């Protein structure tokens with residue numbers, strides 16, 4: 001019978017049945033440490049075995065796995081107490097009794113155009129541009145037929161003028177094609193227009209039509225978190241979270257209140273907590289420095 005090479009001997013059934021070196025345990029309980037000691041570095045298989053081992057409640061059992069940090073953060077957030085929300089609403093109402101949009105407009109279309117222009121731009125700057133713009137383009141059909149270069153030149157000072165001109169042209173083309181040149185009165189129809197998002201649509205609904213709409217801009221997002229009304233960061237999710245805690249008839253004015261308070265007191269970098277009338281009802285979430 002020809003002699004087998006060492007590799008063939010390992011493959012043979014007889015060799016398979018031979019007890020492995022690690023299986024010859026003399027003392028119960030010593031196998032695992034020996035096996036680990038034989039390994040020069042902890043392999044993935046050892047880690048897997050450790051995590052798969054059933055959790056023992058008795059002696060020698062492993063501690064339960066720790067909760068993921070993300071879950072802990074979500075679990076920490078508690079919905080605001082209705083009494084505190086009502087107190088905040090009352091304070092804001094007394095602080096800003098005349099709150100309204102700072103954009104100048106005479107028709108829903110003009111507010112729609114002004115809101116598109118106000119992205120990444122101050123309301124004052126937009127108000128300087130719009131009188132000449134609305135005189136040159138009196139309705140949606142005129143905007144839809146506008147020369148792009150002329151429109152861009154007129155709105156250039158508001159920044160991002162190419163994108164804004166494109167949004168105005170496509171939005172007004174949609175208005176003429178689908179709504180007879182009129183601005184629709186529903187969130188769905190407004191957001192279906194090119195260049196119109198939820199924020200712009202809610203501004204138009206609340207200020208031009210008196211239909212409740214919760215506008216979430218950078219101020220509203222920041223203050224909603226600092227005031228402990230939500231812990232979310234996505235504007236659409238914040239909008240829905242605030243809709244749950246603020247009464248529907250106050251959605252529009254609540255946005256104005258937070259925007260004004262965010263500009264005057266609860267500014268982004270160093271909120272003026274020492275002079276803030278809301279301080280007594282504000283948990284100041286994530287505020288590390290204030291003045």
Ligand code: SF4
Nearest residue numbers: 266271273276279282
């Ligand atoms: S107390 Fe401070 S963090 Fe809270 S709303 Fe006022 S300025 Fe903002």
